[in-house]
Amino acid sequence: xxxxxxxFAIAFAILLLPSLYINLWGExxxxxxxxxxxxxxxxxxxxxxxxxxxxxxxxxxxSIIEIHNNSIRFVSSPCRGKQCVHSGWLKEGxxxxxxxxxxxxxxxxxxxxxxxxxxx
Amino acid sequence: xxxxxxxxxxxAAGQTPDPIEIQSAAxxxxxxxDDHRIAWLAALAISIHILESALPSPIPGIKPGLAxxxxxxxxxxxxxxxxxxxTLLRVLVGSIIIGTFLTPTFMLSLSGAVASLIVLWIAYHLxxxxxxxxxxxxxxxxxxxxxxxxxxxLIFIPHPxxxxxxxxxxxxxxxFGIVNGIIVNTLIKRLNDT
Amino acid sequence: xxxxxxxxxYLPATLFISLTALLLAACSQPEPLHRTQLLTLGTLVNxxxxxxxxxxxxxxxxxxxxxxxxxxxxxxxxxxxxxxxLNRDLSNGKTTVLPDDATALLKKAADLALRSExxxxxxxxxxxxxxGFHSDERLDGPPPSxxxxxxxxxxxxxxTDLNFNVDGINSxxxxxxxxxxxxxxxxxxxxxxxxxRADGIENAIVNAGGDLRAIGRHGDRxxxxxxxxxxxxxxxxxLETVGDESVFTSGNYERFFxxxxxRYHHIIDPRSGYPADQTxxxxxxxxxxxxxxxxxxxxxxxxxxxxxxxxxxxxIKHVMLIDNDMKIQxxxxxxxxxxxxxxxxKKQTVTLIDL
Numbered sequence: 001x002x003x004x005x006x007x008f009a010i011a012f013a014i015l016l017l018p019s020l021y022i023n024l025w026g027e028x029x030x031x032x033x034x035x036x037x038x039x040x041x042x043x044x045x046x047x048x049x050x051x052x053x054x055x056x057x058x059x060x061x062x063s064i065i066e067i068h069n070n071s072i073r074f075v076s077s078p079c080r081g082k083q084c085v086h087s088g089w090l091k092e093g094x095x096x097x098x099x100x101x102x103x104x105x106x107x108x109x110x111x112x113x114x115x116x117x118x119x120x
Numbered sequence: 121x122x123x124x125x126x127x128x129x130x131x132a133a134g135q136t137p138d139p140i141e142i143q144s145a146a147x148x149x150x151x152x153x154d155d156h157r158i159a160w161l162a163a164l165a166i167s168i169h170i171l172e173s174a175l176p177s178p179i180p181g182i183k184p185g186l187a188x189x190x191x192x193x194x195x196x197x198x199x200x201x202x203x204x205x206x207t208l209l210r211v212l213v214g215s216i217i218i219g220t221f222l223t224p225t226f227m228l229s230l231s232g233a234v235a236s237l238i239v240l241w242i243a244y245h246l247x248x249x250x251x252x253x254x255x256x257x258x259x260x261x262x263x264x265x266x267x268x269x270x271x272x273x274l275i276f277i278p279h280p281x282x283x284x285x286x287x288x289x290x291x292x293x294x295x296f297g298i299v300n301g302i303i304v305n306t307l308i309k310r311l312n313d314t
Numbered sequence: 315x316x317x318x319x320x321x322x323x324y325l326p327a328t329l330f331i332s333l334t335a336l337l338l339a340a341c342s343q344p345e346p347l348h349r350t351q352l353l354t355l356g357t358l359v360n361x362x363x364x365x366x367x368x369x370x371x372x373x374x375x376x377x378x379x380x381x382x383x384x385x386x387x388x389x390x391x392x393x394x395x396x397x398x399x400l401n402r403d404l405s406n407g408k409t410t411v412l413p414d415d416a417t418a419l420l421k422k423a424a425d426l427a428l429r430s431e432x433x434x435x436x437x438x439x440x441x442x443x444x445x446g447f448h449s450d451e452r453l454d455g456p457p458p459s460x461x462x463x464x465x466x467x468x469x470x471x472x473x474t475d476l477n478f479n480v481d482g483i484n485s486x487x488x489x490x491x492x493x494x495x496x497x498x499x500x501x502x503x504x505x506x507x508x509x510x511r512a513d514g515i516e517n518a519i520v521n522a523g524g525d526l527r528a529i530g531r532h533g534d535r536x537x538x539x540x541x542x543x544x545x546x547x548x549x550x551x552x553l554e555t556v557g558d559e560s561v562f563t564s565g566n567y568e569r570f571f572x573x574x575x576x577r578y579h580h581i582i583d584p585r586s587g588y589p590a591d592q593t594x595x596x597x598x599x600x601x602x603x604x605x606x607x608x609x610x611x612x613x614x615x616x617x618x619x620x621x622x623x624x625x626x627x628x629x630i631k632h633v634m635l636i637d638n639d640m641k642i643q644x645x646x647x648x649x650x651x652x653x654x655x656x657x658x659x660k661k662q663t664v665t666l667i668d669l
Contacts, residue, residue, distance in 0.1 A: 001305045005250030005327030009258050012331045013294045016262075016338065020287040023342055032548050033655070040278035045655055047548060080173075080225070096281035100224045100272060107281035111549050115540035116362055116532055118549070119561045119597065120524035120568070243330065250327025 031093040031108035034072045036065060039103045048072060048091075048108070058102030065106060072106055074099065158198055162206045165190035169214035182289070184296045185261060187214075188236070192257045192304045197311070200244045204237045224276055228268045235267020236260035253308065254301030261297025265290050345533065350375045354382045355502055356390075356450065357523030363510070364517035364532050374513035378506045378520070385502045388416070391439060391493045392448035400483075401439060401491045409482040417478065422604060423497050427473035429627045430612035435584040437471040439491030447580045448493075452571045457578050463587035495580075500562065500607025503527045507558075507603070524568070525610075527560040527603040541652075544594040544636055551634070551652045553599070560603035564610040565595035583615045592617035592637060599632035599648060606630075618643060626669055633667075645669050 036044040036056055043056065048070045056063045061078030071091040074084040079101040087097035093110035111118055168187040177183050187210055195203035211233045215226040239259050243251050251259070269289075273282050345364075348371040352359040359382060363371040388396040396416070403410040412420070423436050442448060444458045444466060469489030477484050494501070499522050506520040507527050517530030519537055528537045536554035543550040544565050553561070566589070569580035583590040596614040600606035609630045613621040618637040625633050625645075632648040642664045644652065649666055 001252055002254055003250060003252040003327075004324040005331070006252045006255035006258075006301075008324075008328045008331045009251065009255040010298065012335055013258055013262060013297070016335070017287070017291055017294060019342070020290055024283050024287050035279075037277065037279055039276065049547065080220075094281065094284050096279075096284040098272075098277055098282060098285065100228065100276050103224075103276060105277050105279065105282070107279060107284075109281075111540050111542075115538045115549070115552060117360060117519050117521045117526055117528075117537070118524065118540045118542055119521075119526060119563050120542035120565060243327065246326040246330055248323040248326050250324040250330075255327070 026094065028092045029110060030070060030091060031095065031110050033111075034067070034090070034106055034108045037105045037107060040105075046072070056104050058099065058104045060102045063099055063102055063104045072108060073097070074106070077102055077104075154198060158194060158202050158206060161190050161194055162209050165206055165210040166213050166217070169210050170217055173214075173218050173220075182292045185264065185293075185300065186303075188257065188260060188264070189300045189303050189307065191236075192253055192260060192301065193307050193311075195240060195244065195256060196253055196304065196308055200237075200241055203240065207233050207237060227275065228272060231271035232264035232268040235270070236264040239263035252301075253304035254298060257301030257304055258294065258297035261293045261300065262290065265293040347532070348372070348375070352379050352382065354379065355386050355499060355522055357499075359506075359523070360519070360521040361506070361510075362519040362521075362537075363515055364530065365515055370514060374510050374515050377513065378509050381505055381509055382502055382522075385498065385505065389494055389498045391495065392443070397492060397494070404476075404485040404490050404492070405488045407484065407488060409479065409484040411482040417483065419494075419501055420476065420483065420492075421478060422501075423494065423608070424473040424476055424478075426497070426605060426608040426612075426628065429629075430608065430616075430624055431627070432472055432474075432584060433615040433624060434496055434608040434612035435471075435473065436492055436494050436497055437473050437475065437490045438466075438582065438584050439493035440469075440471070440489065441466050441582055441584070441587055442493045442495065442580075443491070445578070445580075445582060446571070447495075447569065447582075452569065452580075454571045454573055456573050467585075467587045496564070496611035497604060497608050499523065499525055500560070500602075500604035503560065503603040503607075525560075525562040525603070525607060527558070528555040529558045541597055541634075545640065549655050550636075551654045553651045553653065558601055560600055560606040561597065562600075562603065562606040562610040563595055563597040564614040566593065566614075567595075581611060581614050590615045590617060592619075594636045594638060594640070596621070596636075597634045597648075598630055599651065600630055609633075622667060622669060631669060633669075641665070643667055 031048060033045055033047050035042045036046065038058065046067060048067060051068050053064060053066045053075070056065060063077045064075040066073055066075045071089040073089045074087065074097055077084050077099045079099050084097045084099035090097055090106060090108045093108055093113050095108045096105065098105035165187045168190065172183055172186060191203050191207045194206045211229050215221040215229065220226045240256060243256060243259055269283065269286055346366045348363045348365065348368065350361045352361065361375055361378060363374065365371045391397060400410050427434050427436060444462055446452045471487055471489040471491065475485050475487035475490045477486060503520050503522050503525065504527065507529055510518050517532065519526055519528040528539065531537060536556065539553050539555060539561050540549040541551045541563065544567055564581055566579040566581065570577050579589045581590050582588065593614050596610050598606045598610045598613065600609065609625070609628050612624055612628065613633060613635060616624045618635060621633065621635055632645060632651065634642065634644045634648050634652060636642050644664060645667045
């Protein structure tokens with residue numbers, strides 16, 4: 001049982017998805033640093049070139065974040081869903097993983113994304 | 121028990137009213153067979169909600185939102201008011217039982233539910249009866265995801281990077297929205313057969 | 315629930331979907347930001363314009379490209395240009411008649427050289443040439459001999475040797491050879507901004523090979539400038555420009571060659587004839603790009619011990635100097651504007667300076 005309006009709705013959804021990817025993902029290029037955010041505020045900025053493991057105190061407990069091989073990931077998190085851990089390694093500028101219950105998120109960035117222009 | 125719905129959709133008119141009167145000190149409640157069915161569906165929605173949060177999801181980090189199947193079914197059979205009743209009850213009771221009441225998980229669940237109910241209200245009250253279960257389910261699912269992101273950005277993570285997660289999540293919302301719509305169609309067929 | 319698929323029945327739903335789609339499309343309008351990259355001035359010039367009128371932005375960029383190419387052609391230090399012609403005349407003791415804008419440019423350079431105690435010295439063209447930086451790419455090879463360098467130092471070419479007469483310009487010192495390397499870029503950026511403004515552009519950045527001037531804003535926020543780390547990939551600090559400001563950095567990483575494991579960079583100390591070796595980078599924030607350009611060079615040469623006096627004389631208030639040990643000296647006014655990417659490490663101390 002499918003109506004014509006249903007088909008229009010499906011068509012709308014299928015047209016919307018590619019535009020979402022284009023608008024929100026943009027071109028891919030390796031990031032140079034990552035911001036670790038607590039509740040949207042930048043708590044720490046780390047370079048992706050220095051391998052390290054960091055413990056971040058969140059609302060529920062400690063989230064453990066690892067940097068290795070120019071990538072960053074959530075190793076563990078005290079939340080239930082573990083969406084942040086399932087996000088895996090983030091590498092490209094703009095990539096993002098969040099643990100909403102613990103209010104901690106990680107945003108990979110490139111210098112040319114954070115700034116309008118670079119002085120050197 | 122549902123709030124008295126003045127506007128009963130035509131589809132629900134299959135059953136004859138079967139009033140049972142409960143007398144209390146000051147109030148008289150009338151419940152119908154429909155009310156029982158809705159209550160039963162609400163209980164089912166709550167159970168699914170709890171099961172979904174307890175069982176591991178087929179794709180880690182993404183929930184298919186099967187409880188929405190019940191919301192759409194109720195919408196199709198008993199109208200928007202009943203559907204919103206079932207949906208909000210499910211989010212509220214479900215979170216109290218799981219123990220996430222007033223946590224971010226609950227807030228996201230609630231904002232998704234409210235967003236999908238708003239979109240369903242518009243879709244349902246459009247003149248003519250354009251959408252079927254699949255359309256409703258798809259629109260609700262997408263609104264649910266959009267509403268969650270909006271609230272997550274507003275309250276929890278006001279960082280534009282958050283929207284980087286939107287495209288894949290919206291893709292899943294579209295897929296599960298359509299699949300759930302198909303399930304609703306099957307479910308309604310079964311319910312009508314009984 | 316049998317739905318009849320007659321036209322009026324699904325039309326409202328379809329309209330609803332279409333309206334939603336239109337609304338989403340309207341909300342996701344791209345920003346009115348126009349970015350152009352020009353290959354001119356011997357470098358990459360990035361122009362960012364925030365303007366609702368795309369055609370106006372494009373036309374303005376065309377005009378800027380034309381002017382910058384013109385400047386490059388006139389002031390090139392080693393390819394045949396008005397400047398090489400002038401240099402020949404100066405060494406022959408001839409008097410040259412220059413257009414007004416060229417005279418003004420040289421007068422300004424002379425004034426800045428004087429105020430910098432000749433640490434910014436565009437008259438040392440011969441020295442720069444001796445070091446081999448009068449080529450698009452200085453290949454690795456031995457540095458010039460100490461005897462050759464000393465010989466040139468003794469000739470003492472200074473901007474004050476230039477005489478601006480009514481009938482033209484000449485030099486009382488035949489050793490004066492102009493190289494506007496630490497100045498022409500700033501001058502060109504100033505000119506580009508003036509042209510954008512004349513075309514009605516009020517929000518823009520002109521970045522010529524890393525040095526820039528920014529006017530106005532990026533929509534409802536300020537322009538954000540990242541300052542490159544002098545020793546590693548990435549950004550050391552950032553700032554937001556206010557109104558009309560230039561950000562110029564002289565760094566030892568910009569142009570250099572290596573010989574026998576030693577690096578020789580392009581910022582030559584006119585006193586010693588060798589690359590100034592106490593500093594990694596100097597960043598100057600100032601309203602005028604040409605002044606900022608000259609000041610960044612002069613303060614780099616002055617080095618960690620002496621830059622403050624020179625900055626005062628040149629009227630520069632916003633300075634950040636990073637020395638060879640990654641120690642940062644920063645003026646209080648600059649520190650208020652700059653945001654460090656991460657908390658400076660222990661070994662990397664920051665000293666606040668009151669000018």
